Every structure is written in structure tokens, then in C-alpha cells.
Amino acid sequence: MEISESGYLHIKQLLKPEELETVVGLATVGRFVDGKLTAVDAAASVKSNMQMPQEGSLESQQIGNIVMRVIAQNPIVQSAIMPKMILPPIVSKYQPGMNYGLHVDSPLMGSQYTIRTDVGMTLFLSDPESYEGGELVIHSEIGEVKYKLAKGDAIIYPTTKLHKVNPVTSGERLAAVTWMQCVVRDSQKREILFKLKAANDELRSANPNAFLNLQQVYSNLIRMWAEL
Structure with a gap:
């Protein structure tokens, strides 16, 4: 698994098939409200979608528990992103005509607790062939980068970038979005540690002595860069 040059991490099948079936089933029977309710500042004027309320919704809480658990247990996410705190995910639904215009995520988020949003994650919950449009578009130094991933795949991206969700023209786009605060704030330092x-x-089995020496370097760099 590699982190792209733009700092984005594509996690294939973050959810196991049975977890994915449970999450989609809960979203199918759950209640949705206007997505503008959680948008702030300029984002509210460009947001047009629906989302499951995070309070008063058993289905939303159950989905949140599953998604946060798989993030905590995924070795790639833990090595590459090093999350310190994770916000309960927001499950969003886009139907024809809905989109989320160009915006930047708030630097601080949370209701029960507040985190610094270092990275965002979009977990795709719909088959990409079941809807038209709806790409996640991130503006980067190399231009626009578009993502329309397989059902169960996730993309983790720096929140420092402007991004949007293209209009859905047919079908329905279902996704779960969350944000994380990282133990190591700087994305370049996280990439160094990951590699x-x-x-x-x-080296673990091929050269135990070299493994131990490099493990010492790795551990000491975390001690230098970690924020707890």
C-alpha cells in the first residue's frame, strides 16, 4: 500500500462484506434529514444532500460504532495516518440534483468532544455503477483529483485541500464521512514513518539486528514528533 504523491490514501475494502451489508442495511431503514444542519460558514450555502442525524438515531450510532471500530483495527490506517481521535461518521445520501460545492472542512470539529481535523475520510457505500456523477473531487497541486470508489472502499485525504462532491445525475450515492486528528500532525512526517x-x-525475519536498530530509529522519531 502506498500513499499517493498528493498525500491521499486509498483503502480497499475497509469494510468486510458482512460489515458492509450491515451498514447499508442500517442506512436503508434509517432516518435522513437536511445536510445543511451540520454545515457551517460558507459550506452551508453550497451543501445540498441528506444525512442521518447523529443524535436520536440508533441506526446512525450503530453505523458509527462499526466504522470507528474498523478504522481502529485497520493496520494500514494505523501505520499511515496514526489517528489519535476520530469523530463519529456522518452518513450522507445524494439523490439526483444534489451536490456539495467547493469548500474547505472546518479546522476544528466535534460536539461531544473537539478535534483538530488533520485528515478526512470518505467511505463509499454505493456501487459506483448504480449512480451517475457524485465524484469526490479534491483540488491539489497537480490539479483536480477525482474519486468514485468501489463499494466498501475509503479514501483518506488532507483536510487542507478544497474539495467538492459533483452533482448526482441519476441513482443514489451513499457514503460515510469522518475526520481524524493524528498523533503526528505533519503529513510528510507521517509518510516518512509509514515508509x-x-x-x-x-527486515523482521531476514535481518533481526538491522530490524532492531531501525525499530529504535522509528520509535525515537515518533517520540520527537508525536503530540499527545
Whole structure:
């Protein structure tokens, strides 16, 4: 698994098939409200979607528990992103004519607790062939990067970038979105640690002495860069 040059991490099948079936089933029977209710500042004027309320919805809470658990248990996310705090996900629905215009995520989010939003994650819950449009578009130094991933896949991206969701022209786009605060704030430092750990894991059995020395370097860099 590699982090792209733009700092985005594509996690294939973040949800196991049975977890995906449960999440989609809960979203199918759950209640949705106007997505503008959670938008702030300029984002409210460009947001047109529906979402499951995070309070007073058992289905939303159950989905949140599943998604947060798989994030916490995924070794790639833990190595590459090093999440310290994760917000309960928002399940959103886009039907024909709905979109989320160009915006930047709030630097601080949360109701029960507040986090610094270092990265955002979109977990796709609809088959990409079941709807038209609805791409997640991120503005980066190399231009627009578009994502319309397989059902159960997730993309993790820096919240510092402007991004949008293209209008859905047919079908229905279902997704879960969350944000994380990282133990190591700087994305370049996280990438260094991720690659260092991957290289060190290959040495574990091939060269135990080299593995131990590199493990010491890896551990000491975390001590230098971590924010707790």
C-alpha cells in the first residue's frame, strides 16, 4: 500500500462484506434529514444532500460504532495516518440534483468532544455503477483529483485541500464521512514513518539486528514528533 504523491490514501475494502451489508442495511431503514444542519460558514450555502442525524438515531450510532471500530483495527490506517481521535461518521445520501460545492472542512470539529481535523475520510457505500456523477473531487497541486470508489472502499485525504462532491445525475450515492486528528500532525512526517515502518517490517525475519536498530530509529522519531 502506498500513499499517493498528493498525500491521499486509498483503502480497499475497509469494510468486510458482512460489515458492509450491515451498514447499508442500517442506512436503508434509517432516518435522513437536511445536510445543511451540520454545515457551517460558507459550506452551508453550497451543501445540498441528506444525512442521518447523529443524535436520536440508533441506526446512525450503530453505523458509527462499526466504522470507528474498523478504522481502529485497520493496520494500514494505523501505520499511515496514526489517528489519535476520530469523530463519529456522518452518513450522507445524494439523490439526483444534489451536490456539495467547493469548500474547505472546518479546522476544528466535534460536539461531544473537539478535534483538530488533520485528515478526512470518505467511505463509499454505493456501487459506483448504480449512480451517475457524485465524484469526490479534491483540488491539489497537480490539479483536480477525482474519486468514485468501489463499494466498501475509503479514501483518506488532507483536510487542507478544497474539495467538492459533483452533482448526482441519476441513482443514489451513499457514503460515510469522518475526520481524524493524528498523533503526528505533519503529513510528510507521517509518510516518512509509514515508509520506514514498511521497510523495517521486511527486515523482521531476514535481518533481526538491522530490524532492531531501525525499530529504535522509528520509535525515537515518533517520540520527537508525536503530540499527545
